[in-house]
Amino acid sequence: MPADHVNSAAHAMGVAQLLERFKARQATIGIIGMGYVGLPLALTAAKAGFSVLGFDINATYVERLNRGESYIKHVPSQPIAEAVGGKRLEATNDFSRLAEPDAILICVPTPLTKHREPDLSYVEKTARSIAERLRRGQLIVLESTTYPGTTDEVLKPILEATGLKSGKDFFLAFSPEREDPGNPDFGTSTIPKVVGGDGPEALSLADTLYSQLVVKTVPVSSAATAEAVKLTENIFRAVNIALVNELKVVYAAMGIDVWEVIDAAKTKPFGFMPFYPGPGLGGHCIPIDPFYLTWKAREYDITTRFIELAGQINTHMPYYVVERLAEAVDRSGRAFSGSRILLLGAAYKKNVDDMRESPSLKLIELIEARGASVDYHDPHIPELPPTRKHGPLAGRRSVPLTAENLASYDAVLIATDHDNVDYRLVAGHARLVVDTRNSLAKAGLANDRIVKA
Template identity: 70%
Template sequence: MQDLAHALTARTATLGVIGLGYVGLPLALAAVRAGFPVIGFDINPQRVARINAGEPVISHLDTEGLRAAIATGRLRASTDMAELSLPDAILICVPTPLTPQREPDLSFIRKTAADIVRALRPGQLVVLESTTWPGTTEEVLKPILEAGGLRSGQDFFLAFSPEREDPGNDRHSLSTVPKVVGGDGAQARDLAEQLYGAIVARTVPVSSTAVAEAVKLTENIFRAVNIALVNELKVVYDAMGIDVWEVIEAASTKPFGYMPFHPGPGLGGHCIPIDPFYLTWKAREFDVATRFIELAGEVNRAMPHYVVERLAQALDRRGRTLSGAAILMVGIAYKRNLDDMRESPALKLIALLEARGATVRYHDPHVPEIPPSRAHGALAGRSSVALTAEALRACDAALIVTDHDGIDYAAILAHAPLVADTRNACARAGLDGPNLVKC
């Protein structure tokens, strides 16, 4: 422990980051900026080659910072998991998706742990950052790591520190967001706190890895439940002829007791659609019902269906049916100004619209081609079309799904026969018209 603590203080400790995606790669760059040498590990050889060449693999990432880190030798990427014996601290940033039955899929964590244990040596710190149910670090990760003969707290140190990455957030970067840290014992917690204290502005130590795991789930459940509430209010207020966006804007003027959340066409991203169900699954072990969380999930999963119905009704009023209609979808990333397609509601919307007989094309300046996905693999390879006046006039409706900056919403409203806006993008731009419908 003393040797590792000294290396962390001197920033001579080498860090290993497993999983060079939206969480791991920004973390690796932040560690380099803090003065640590970093080895990044990923099973995708093409991604590793592009990172080592200094090529951008994430649109919002600091590409110049990446190139500088590679050029100076402070960062390199590898597919060779045998090199996991080299880092003094190993940070696990691998996916934790759901199965088709909406149960936790820890296969990436288990496979990563199996790779680590083959190279694990005394004195290393292992930190799990992947979001998961409370107890995973000690009940799943620890036994696999200890199967090699070394003991947590005696030979190596084990901790959990949940990622709090918010892609595209210019106000709160990784280094400015406090880092929650829980350890398998006080020594592991202190080492992890020392490590992250060198990278971020503030650390928040908690009493156990399970508490740290629960913190992350609580944050995302809070968002999921409140988004479900405002989505339900949207449905209610639409039926009453009340603009939910105007209601939210006015309610936001209250300086206490209220926090604005906004409705949308469905949930997207790597956290909100997935993480709450890690707790509902674990709660069943204790014979505890999570009705509130599960109801929120039902409301949020229903929103793409609601958007399709609203669009169908708007077309009906104009003498068109959804079957045979040409739909131009504007924006398909899950979040504005990003290329991130993880769990994007646009994919579900395309599938629903085409199941109803519509023809769907899309325009997204950040997503030139739809990447493969587990749930919607048949859509992979489709390409973005230009947002021209001709393309807009040729469609029966333009459906705004993601409100990217830089989109010419005035042109959409001027040329499309019908504009269905799920994000209030037109109104925020000061635009209105008889062909505009809020979905």
């Protein structure tokens, strides 16, 4: 029998065996990045019966996971302890073990540079680490959000530099993460998973694997299409948030409450979807993902004017909020310069301990640039962590929320609407409240010392 027929038969048998290992949940899954995306995914895979190796460069994360402890507030320790105790989950920072898994899922950050261009350094470093141990028969899946073409143009060449070929020796796919930290209604296993592969076998393998983990898979024609799906989801949100942010500014000038407008408009049973304004965008997706597409579009001589305008509006919101805050303090008879401000909420969204791209950090910088001082209270963030953009703020600690403390500040600025904040205490004792989230109104609280912004 000719050698090419022998190789083809062996290849088909290898694919079939890997598919069966996925279906039987007997495969080992490696997940690189044990953060807000990777850890829930690891727990989902372990609960489904797979053996999971969680890779992370953070030695503290590795140690705590192997002790069965969580370091993410909305992820409880119990399922971690159960997975570790049941020998379904092991964490490691030994990347030489990347040869062990049958599938490697990449969940590393994809931030922007200071010039708002894609920073794929984490993806590239991870790809090189995999390449050093890449073996035949492995499935590699990128989950990190990125521009269309990254899997084929960035990840694939690094892996193929080993001499192994995608679709022949190993299999490559993209499946965007869809985590919504702190969402009580949807978790990793209950959110449909979009999957695109580099060839039909890669797609089949990735689809079969994720079918064991999530309620439904959504196969698409290519990795680039799957990459575009993720960007489209978050651009949709960014543009609509920009729209209501702009409406907030316009309606405020007219003396109209934008939150009342939205609540009334959403009673229409068709043709309207409510989005709400805020002090700026935060998180790992909405402030970043649209700029991945605007950057890639330049390669095709296309200007994404609509997306870039939305970005400008959302980026301007912290400036608008600080202006409203300064006006409110001045009208109360105190000079804004030299005033003391208490910021409520440092996390980028309610009920999580996630500081990524939080607009609260920008708010603090803008307020202090105008001569005021800022303390903050956040029940989920006891201390501000180091960040690439706002390094000097690291180490500040949350102050207690007491009647005495509240009364000592010239104004309280509500930036994040955590549920476990006593808003009645805030409304009752603060001299002035500037509310960017409509928190007090939602709690049924109103007085002449509350200003919406």
